Amino acid sequence: DAKTTQPPSMDCAEGRAANLPCNHSTISGNEYVYWYRQIHSQGPQYIIHGLKNNETNEMASLIITEDRKSSTLILPHATLRDTAVYYCIVRASNSGGSNYKLTFGKGTLLTVNP
Protein backbone atom coordinates (compact mmCIF):
# COMPACT_ATOMS: atom_id res chain seq x y z
CA ASP A 1 0.00 0.00 0.00
CA ALA A 2 1.11 3.57 -0.69
CA LYS A 3 2.49 5.43 2.26
CA THR A 4 0.71 8.50 3.60
CA THR A 5 2.06 11.60 5.31
CA GLN A 6 -0.04 13.64 7.71
CA PRO A 7 0.82 16.48 10.09
CA PRO A 8 1.05 15.16 13.64
CA SER A 9 -1.35 17.73 15.05
CA MET A 10 -3.72 20.54 14.11
CA ASP A 11 -5.99 22.95 15.95
CA CYS A 12 -9.34 24.25 14.88
CA ALA A 13 -11.86 26.64 16.43
CA GLU A 14 -15.29 25.29 17.21
CA GLY A 15 -17.76 26.06 14.44
CA ARG A 16 -15.07 26.58 11.84
CA ALA A 17 -14.14 24.21 9.05
CA ALA A 18 -11.33 21.76 9.79
CA ASN A 19 -9.16 20.93 6.79
CA LEU A 20 -6.92 17.92 7.32
CA PRO A 21 -4.29 17.30 4.64
CA CYS A 22 -2.78 14.02 3.55
CA ASN A 23 0.01 13.34 1.09
CA HIS A 24 0.09 10.06 -0.79
CA SER A 25 2.46 10.75 -3.66
CA THR A 26 3.09 7.05 -4.43
CA ILE A 27 -0.57 6.14 -4.78
CA SER A 28 -1.32 3.79 -7.63
CA GLY A 29 -4.31 3.67 -9.94
CA ASN A 30 -6.34 1.08 -8.06
CA GLU A 31 -5.81 2.52 -4.59
CA TYR A 32 -8.53 4.33 -2.69
CA VAL A 33 -8.10 7.01 -0.06
CA TYR A 34 -9.84 6.22 3.24
CA TRP A 35 -10.32 8.35 6.31
CA TYR A 36 -11.01 7.01 9.77
CA ARG A 37 -10.91 8.74 13.11
CA GLN A 38 -10.34 7.56 16.65
CA ILE A 39 -11.70 9.42 19.61
CA HIS A 40 -9.58 8.81 22.66
CA SER A 41 -9.27 5.04 23.32
CA GLN A 42 -12.44 4.25 21.38
CA GLY A 43 -12.48 2.05 18.31
CA PRO A 44 -11.70 3.78 15.01
CA GLN A 45 -14.68 5.10 13.10
CA TYR A 46 -15.04 5.13 9.32
CA ILE A 47 -15.55 8.62 7.88
CA ILE A 48 -15.34 8.57 4.11
CA HIS A 49 -13.40 7.16 1.17
CA GLY A 50 -12.84 7.95 -2.51
CA LEU A 51 -10.90 7.05 -5.63
CA LYS A 52 -10.53 10.20 -7.70
CA ASN A 53 -13.74 12.19 -7.48
CA ASN A 54 -14.60 14.40 -4.57
CA GLU A 55 -16.93 12.75 -2.09
CA THR A 56 -19.32 14.09 0.52
CA ASN A 57 -21.40 12.42 3.17
CA GLU A 58 -23.10 13.46 6.38
CA MET A 59 -19.83 13.55 8.26
CA ALA A 60 -17.33 15.15 5.94
CA SER A 61 -16.09 15.98 2.46
CA LEU A 62 -13.08 14.45 0.75
CA ILE A 63 -11.21 16.45 -1.84
CA ILE A 64 -8.67 14.52 -3.93
CA THR A 65 -6.30 16.42 -6.19
CA GLU A 66 -6.40 15.70 -9.89
CA ASP A 67 -3.05 13.89 -9.81
CA ARG A 68 -4.30 11.97 -6.73
CA LYS A 69 -1.07 12.62 -4.87
CA SER A 70 -2.79 14.39 -2.02
CA SER A 71 -6.18 14.81 -0.43
CA THR A 72 -7.98 16.92 2.16
CA LEU A 73 -10.63 15.86 4.60
CA ILE A 74 -13.01 18.68 5.44
CA LEU A 75 -15.19 18.80 8.53
CA PRO A 76 -17.42 21.74 7.64
CA HIS A 77 -18.41 22.85 11.14
CA ALA A 78 -16.11 21.31 13.70
CA THR A 79 -17.46 20.64 17.18
CA LEU A 80 -15.68 19.71 20.38
CA ARG A 81 -16.73 16.10 19.79
CA ASP A 82 -14.66 16.06 16.60
CA THR A 83 -11.46 16.15 18.66
CA ALA A 84 -9.77 12.89 17.65
CA VAL A 85 -6.89 11.32 15.77
CA TYR A 86 -7.67 11.28 12.06
CA TYR A 87 -6.10 8.58 9.92
CA CYS A 88 -5.60 8.85 6.18
CA ILE A 89 -5.15 5.41 4.65
CA VAL A 90 -4.49 4.33 1.09
CA ARG A 91 -5.65 0.87 0.21
CA ALA A 92 -6.20 -1.17 -2.88
CA SER A 93 -9.76 -2.36 -3.30
CA ASN A 94 -9.42 -5.79 -4.87
CA SER A 95 -10.19 -9.32 -3.93
CA GLY A 96 -6.74 -10.80 -4.33
CA GLY A 97 -3.95 -11.08 -1.83
CA SER A 98 -3.78 -9.42 1.54
CA ASN A 99 -3.04 -5.89 0.43
CA TYR A 100 -6.58 -4.74 1.09
CA LYS A 101 -6.10 -4.61 4.82
CA LEU A 102 -6.19 -1.21 6.46
CA THR A 103 -2.78 -0.07 7.62
CA PHE A 104 -3.01 2.75 10.15
CA GLY A 105 -0.20 5.26 10.47
CA LYS A 106 0.17 7.82 13.24
CA GLY A 107 -2.55 10.12 11.95
CA THR A 108 -3.28 13.75 12.82
CA LEU A 109 -4.48 14.72 16.27
CA LEU A 110 -7.15 17.34 15.64
CA THR A 111 -8.01 19.45 18.65
CA VAL A 112 -11.15 21.53 18.37
CA ASN A 113 -11.02 24.48 20.75
CA PRO A 114 -14.02 26.34 22.18
Next chain:
Amino acid sequence: DSGVTQTPKHLITATGQRVTLRCSPRSGDLSVYWYQQSLDQGLQFLIQYYNGEERAKGNILERFSAQQFPDLHSELNLSSLELGDSALYFCASSRDRVDEKLFFGSGTQLSVL
Protein backbone atom coordinates in the same frame (compact mmCIF):
# COMPACT_ATOMS: atom_id res chain seq x y z
CA ASP B 1 -22.68 2.19 18.71
CA SER B 2 -20.94 0.33 15.88
CA GLY B 3 -22.83 -2.91 16.44
CA VAL B 4 -19.61 -4.82 17.14
CA THR B 5 -19.46 -6.25 20.66
CA GLN B 6 -16.24 -7.08 22.43
CA THR B 7 -15.87 -8.76 25.79
CA PRO B 8 -14.46 -8.30 28.29
CA LYS B 9 -13.82 -4.55 28.32
CA HIS B 10 -10.92 -4.90 30.72
CA LEU B 11 -8.67 -7.82 31.53
CA ILE B 12 -5.89 -7.94 34.08
CA THR B 13 -3.67 -10.98 34.23
CA ALA B 14 -0.15 -12.11 35.00
CA THR B 15 2.81 -12.98 32.81
CA GLY B 16 2.74 -16.51 31.47
CA GLN B 17 -1.04 -16.74 31.55
CA ARG B 18 -3.49 -17.32 28.72
CA VAL B 19 -6.56 -15.23 27.92
CA THR B 20 -9.37 -15.26 25.38
CA LEU B 21 -10.91 -12.16 23.89
CA ARG B 22 -14.32 -12.41 22.28
CA CYS B 23 -15.91 -10.50 19.43
CA SER B 24 -19.41 -10.54 18.01
CA PRO B 25 -19.58 -8.84 14.61
CA ARG B 26 -22.41 -6.69 13.32
CA SER B 27 -25.44 -8.62 12.19
CA GLY B 28 -24.84 -9.83 8.65
CA ASP B 29 -21.11 -9.13 8.59
CA LEU B 30 -19.00 -12.06 7.47
CA SER B 31 -15.49 -10.68 8.00
CA VAL B 32 -13.83 -10.16 11.35
CA TYR B 33 -10.53 -8.38 11.87
CA TRP B 34 -8.34 -8.13 14.96
CA TYR B 35 -6.09 -5.16 15.67
CA GLN B 36 -3.68 -4.43 18.50
CA GLN B 37 -3.00 -0.91 19.69
CA SER B 38 -0.13 -0.08 21.99
CA LEU B 39 1.37 3.29 22.80
CA ASP B 40 4.60 2.66 20.90
CA GLN B 41 3.29 0.65 17.94
CA GLY B 42 -0.01 2.30 17.10
CA LEU B 43 -2.78 0.26 15.48
CA GLN B 44 -1.41 -3.01 14.14
CA PHE B 45 -3.40 -5.44 12.03
CA LEU B 46 -3.24 -8.96 13.43
CA ILE B 47 -5.52 -11.23 11.45
CA GLN B 48 -8.72 -11.42 9.41
CA TYR B 49 -11.32 -14.14 9.11
CA TYR B 50 -14.00 -14.40 6.47
CA ASN B 51 -16.94 -16.72 6.97
CA GLY B 52 -14.97 -19.00 9.24
CA GLU B 53 -11.73 -19.13 7.27
CA GLU B 54 -8.50 -17.24 7.79
CA ARG B 55 -8.23 -14.59 5.10
CA ALA B 56 -5.15 -12.54 5.91
CA LYS B 57 -2.43 -12.44 8.48
CA GLY B 58 -0.56 -9.44 9.76
CA ASN B 59 1.85 -8.96 12.63
CA ILE B 60 0.41 -11.72 14.77
CA LEU B 61 2.76 -13.52 17.13
CA GLU B 62 2.92 -17.30 17.19
CA ARG B 63 1.72 -17.18 20.80
CA PHE B 64 -1.51 -15.65 19.52
CA SER B 65 -4.21 -17.47 17.63
CA ALA B 66 -7.73 -16.72 16.51
CA GLN B 67 -10.73 -18.43 15.05
CA GLN B 68 -14.16 -17.59 13.74
CA PHE B 69 -17.02 -19.87 14.64
CA PRO B 70 -20.04 -20.94 12.56
CA ASP B 71 -22.16 -18.26 14.21
CA LEU B 72 -19.49 -15.80 12.99
CA HIS B 73 -18.29 -14.66 16.37
CA SER B 74 -14.54 -14.69 16.79
CA GLU B 75 -12.09 -15.31 19.58
CA LEU B 76 -8.51 -14.16 19.92
CA ASN B 77 -6.39 -16.36 22.17
CA LEU B 78 -3.24 -14.92 23.71
CA SER B 79 -0.91 -17.32 25.52
CA SER B 80 2.37 -17.17 27.44
CA LEU B 81 1.60 -13.54 28.03
CA GLU B 82 4.41 -11.03 28.39
CA LEU B 83 4.42 -7.51 29.77
CA GLY B 84 4.69 -6.18 26.23
CA ASP B 85 1.38 -7.74 25.28
CA SER B 86 -0.41 -5.12 27.34
CA ALA B 87 -2.47 -3.17 24.82
CA LEU B 88 -5.92 -2.36 23.52
CA TYR B 89 -7.24 -5.11 21.29
CA PHE B 90 -9.88 -4.11 18.77
CA CYS B 91 -12.15 -6.26 16.74
CA ALA B 92 -13.74 -4.96 13.56
CA SER B 93 -16.21 -6.41 11.13
CA SER B 94 -17.26 -5.81 7.57
CA ARG B 95 -19.90 -7.08 5.24
CA ASP B 96 -17.67 -8.91 2.78
CA ARG B 97 -14.12 -10.08 2.24
CA VAL B 98 -12.98 -6.76 0.88
CA ASP B 99 -15.34 -4.20 2.26
CA GLU B 100 -14.57 -0.52 2.24
CA LYS B 101 -16.01 0.09 5.66
CA LEU B 102 -14.80 -1.52 8.82
CA PHE B 103 -16.84 -1.17 11.97
CA PHE B 104 -14.79 -1.35 15.14
CA GLY B 105 -15.77 -2.47 18.59
CA SER B 106 -14.88 -0.54 21.71
CA GLY B 107 -11.93 -2.79 22.45
CA THR B 108 -10.55 -4.92 25.24
CA GLN B 109 -7.90 -3.33 27.43
CA LEU B 110 -5.43 -6.03 28.40
CA SER B 111 -3.03 -5.39 31.25
CA VAL B 112 -0.32 -7.97 31.88
CA LEU B 113 1.32 -7.53 35.29
